Amino acid sequence: MNRVRKGDLVEVISGNDRGVRGQIQRVLPTKQRVVVQGVRIVKKHQRRTPGVRTQTGIIEFEAPIHASNVMPVCPACDKAVRVGYAVQANGTKVRVCRACEGILD
Numbered sequence: 001m002n003r004v005r006k007g008d009l010v011e012v013i014s015g016n017d018r019g020v021r022g023q024i025q026r027v028l029p030t031k032q033r034v035v036v037q038g039v040r041i042v043k044k045h046q047r048r049t050p051g052v053r054t055q056t057g058i059i060e061f062e063a064p065i066h067a068s069n070v071m072p073v074c075p076a077c078d079k080a081v082r083v084g085y086a087v088q089a090n091g092t093k094v095r096v097c098r099a100c101e102g103i104l105d
């Protein structure tokens with residue numbers, strides 16, 4: 001079970017975008033990285049590739065950042081929180097906020 005998932009609202013806790021909140025758009029589990037909306041916008045000079053129809057010129061997009069640099073935001077606490085785990089009565093494992101014990105899933 002991953003600490004953060006696609007669609008989660010997270011806060012960046014280090015780097016140039018520290019304190020910025022955004023939704024996770026993509027998770028790269030093998031690289032332990034996530035793409036967060038509005039975080040680490042990079043410019044890329046995209047050359048035209050013969051035969052491939054793609055956006056060219058100077059393009060801006062969100063680059064992946066390491067998953068350890070983000071923390072989920074608890075809806076109850078409205079803060080970036082550490083994640084714990086709990087098993088519910090029906091046997092499903094859920095993520096919980098370690099500050100308020102509220103369920104994050």
Ligand SMILES: [Zn+2]
Nearest residue numbers: 074077097100
């Ligand atoms: Zn909480």
